[in-house]
Amino acid sequence: MTEAGSAPEKRKRGAKKSPPRFSREQADVRRSMLIEAATRCLSVGGIGAFTIDRICREAGVSRGLINHHFESLDGLLVEVYKSSLYASVNNQIAEAKRRRAEASDWPPEASLAALVRSNFSPDYFSRENLLIWLSLWGEIAVNPRLQAAHRELYDAYRAELAEDIAAVAIPRLRQVDAPSLARNFIALVDGLWLEWCLDESVVTPQAAEAAGFEMLEAQVGPLRDG
Template identity: 45%
Template sequence: MTQSTEGPRFRRYSSETRAAMLVEAGLACLARGGITAFTIDNICAEAAVSRGLINHHFGSKDGLLAACYATMYDRFTSAVAPGGAALRGEASGLVHLVEANFAPAVFNPDSLRIWLALWGEIANNPALRNVHRARYQDFLFQVARAVTETASSRGLTVNAHSVAVLFIALSDGLWLEQGIDPTMLSRDAARRACYHFLESFLGPLDPMNLANPPGGDPA
């Protein structure tokens, strides 16, 4: 009898690794075909796992979809959040927020397709809606804190919460419009619109305009 030299057919992974693989498979399906491609068969084929693992790790396909949303939002906020610079009262935190929002690593065709699929499900999916609420509130707090610290360092008084709400809505809308048809709105035009909005409350932020002192006329 000839002994097979092939390795084991299936690899053993930890529970955490399997769950992460399913999330990545789900995101790949969303990027490739939107929500209609987010099926158990497609996801399991992408991850090379059995159908039962989705229920085992996430309870249901909706549970996996919520995990995909959480992963996308966490990746987004880790890339664009103002971070420590804003806590020191520096404008660099808000500059990073604007610049990272439209950086290719965050803004690309795959991420656009994934976000469109996820946003379209929020209204009808309670699990997804709960994840969105928690992540949005955390990001809103971070943006408002950056606005507050920048305003304070410049001796300005602003309603940081309202500015943060409006900024997120503006950047989301520009992000979507630029992604749908970049011939109508360039990446740089979207970026400059975000700076223009923030500068109307805080003075110059755009690195191209920082030659003007706070309170002066932006270029």
């Protein structure tokens, strides 16, 4: 502590004054920083890297800060789930609802196609994103709090997808079990994500998207052309 330090540009007049040892942040800002650092740890090293030490080092803060801003490490994990997965899926749901409401701009086929494509867009279908999902899946099966959040989220997504499917099938007079098809489609997407995550050479994002469309088109007819 007697050294001059490595970032002395901040000191203004008194030559004796050492630069600040840390910067204060608003509580919610710091929380976000910690959640992002924790997410990064998860995407790199899986659930085994989700520890106080590594997250704080990744965030560049001291060890005590997580328990100051979150009830526990487990609480932070739930927040990571909410901010990283919950938020992105809910975003997809909201956009789908908006499209379905704007019936003039978005015919049912285009709305459903857009929802399908969003699943395979680089925003979601990325390796780092998938590692987060994979890590959390293993925890959801064991952690009741995560399990509750997961079920709520997937129920909502399945319901929205089923509505989009029905909106296409009904005008075409097709007999389709929309809820089941929605569930099977989500399973296929998750499965393809999984395959890609464990072995990139097996499937490309393009092939995965094609597989998704094929499953739906087998029941409701063409979605991509026209």
